[in-house]
Amino acid sequence: MAEVGKGVNAGKLASNVQKRITRAQEKVLQKLGKADETKDTAFEEEVAKFNKQLADGSKLQKDFKAYLAAVKTMHECSKRLHDCLAEMYDPEWFGKEEVDSIAEDTDLLWQDFHQNLVDNALISMDTYLAQFPDIKARIAKRERKLVDFDSARHHFTSIQKSKKKDEAKIAKPLALVEIAAPGWAQGIITAHQIAQTNLSRSQAEEDLGRAQKVFEEINYDLQEELPTLWNSRVGLYVNTFQSVAGLEEKFHRDMGKLNLNLSDIMTKLDEQRLAKKGVMTASTGKSEEAANHNLSESGSDAPKSPAKSRERPPVSQPPRPASSQEVKQDNIIDLFEDAVVPEINISTQPQNEAPTVTNGSSDAELPPSVLYKVKAIHDYGATDSDELDLKAGDIVLVLAFANPDEQDDGWLMGVKESHWLQNKNLLAKGVFPENFTQKL
Numbered sequence: 001m002a003e004v005g006k007g008v009n010a011g012k013l014a015s016n017v018q019k020r021i022t023r024a025q026e027k028v029l030q031k032l033g034k035a036d037e038t039k040d041t042a043f044e045e046e047v048a049k050f051n052k053q054l055a056d057g058s059k060l061q062k063d064f065k066a067y068l069a070a071v072k073t074m075h076e077c078s079k080r081l082h083d084c085l086a087e088m089y090d091p092e093w094f095g096k097e098e099v100d101s102i103a104e105d106t107d108l109l110w111q112d113f114h115q116n117l118v119d120n121a122l123i124s125m126d127t128y129l130a131q132f133p134d135i136k137a138r139i140a141k142r143e144r145k146l147v148d149f150d151s152a153r154h155h156f157t158s159i160q161k162s163k164k165k166d167e168a169k170i171a172k173p174l175a176l177v178e179i180a181a182p183g184w185a186q187g188i189i190t191a192h193q194i195a196q197t198n199l200s201r202s203q204a205e206e207d208l209g210r211a212q213k214v215f216e217e218i219n220y221d222l223q224e225e226l227p228t229l230w231n232s233r234v235g236l237y238v239n240t241f242q243s244v245a246g247l248e249e250k251f252h253r254d255m256g257k258l259n260l261n262l263s264d265i266m267t268k269l270d271e272q273r274l275a276k277k278g279v280m281t282a283s284t285g286k287s288e289e290a291a292n293h294n295l296s297e298s299g300s301d302a303p304k305s306p307a308k309s310r311e312r313p314p315v316s317q318p319p320r321p322a323s324s325q326e327v328k329q330d331n332i333i334d335l336f337e338d339a340v341v342p343e344i345n346i347s348t349q350p351q352n353e354a355p356t357v358t359n360g361s362s363d364a365e366l367p368p369s370v371l372y373k374v375k376a377i378h379d380y381g382a383t384d385s386d387e388l389d390l391k392a393g394d395i396v397l398v399l400a401f402a403n404p405d406e407q408d409d410g411w412l413m414g415v416k417e418s419h420w421l422q423n424k425n426l427l428a429k430g431v432f433p434e435n436f437t438q439k440l
Contacts, residue, residue, distance in 0.1 A: 023147045029154075038150055043219070046226040047139060053233055054132050060240070061125050067244075068117060075110035082106055094272050095265035102262050109258070113251040120243040128236045135225065142222055145215040152211040156204040367426065370397045373417070374437035388416065388430035396437065399429060410434050 082103035089099050373395055380390040388396070395417040401407045408431075415429045 152208040
């Protein structure tokens, strides 16, 4: 049995080698123009579209896999970024649990996005491209069978031509045969030659029919499948890009919600920071205000004016001479040290003068543009043309700035009340440092 199997394999191998030799000879004859070649223009167009379709699909598959790799890379980078935030986020900060939850949800969202792309686009694309290798092999087989058909057709044609020549030769027997063979034998020889010719012709005709049948079967199947395959590319493109677009839209929508939540947490964390800073600033400001108040009561130098947006040369203020009453009061404080001494107003009022109203004009007499009044508690010398000179005790009517952007921190706009009482206008307005005054 083994020997029989070896013989069959050897016979098949020899047959295949003979077919390749015959095909090679046929192709050479066709290229040299000594043998005609069967042409099918419609099928060649289908093959050209098939090759383009295969190239387009392979490129789409390659680019889509690169897109998936980029999604996976973005997922890993996003996860590391959120892990970094979770590690840095102090437990006492606002929204610690929410930040951890957002990191987990973001990781799951990336995972689902990648997996959905694989399930809804990549798998169908792989299935679509999996049918091309088989069809490509069948197209190549059709090409070989077409060469076999042309070779068989040419062989059959050559047999038919040789038959006519043989018949002519048979009609004129050779002189040697005529001399050597008796009359009755010449008929047998002629019949044998005719039988040989008919056998070769019959074999050639049979080979031609078999080659034609094999070629037409595979050609028919491909003629049916190639147009259908060409039209199927539209469905692949629609499915792929609809899936990608829909999945991207859902992914970005859900990711946008998580990012918005994270942004809100960061905003509230910043508000928490500013609130703590404001409490510290307020307590510091109260301490400074109390210190300034104590300094003003003890007759210390006036505070510094706040900085303005435009630079001004520093102006040194001469110290205000202490009155005899202040000296006496200082002496009392020095004598009793820690003892609490009530503030005593020892200024005298002439008997023939009526006591003044300390706030000047009444509120009913003021123009509506006046916001409130302040009283100067220290002298201030103007250092620019748009500033007011103040003396301790001056009453100033505070006005709003025409353009709020022009107001510098710590500065007010106003008119001395004395100017208003004399001129009944607000033309002599100017800016002055707020910390040199006290609101009434």
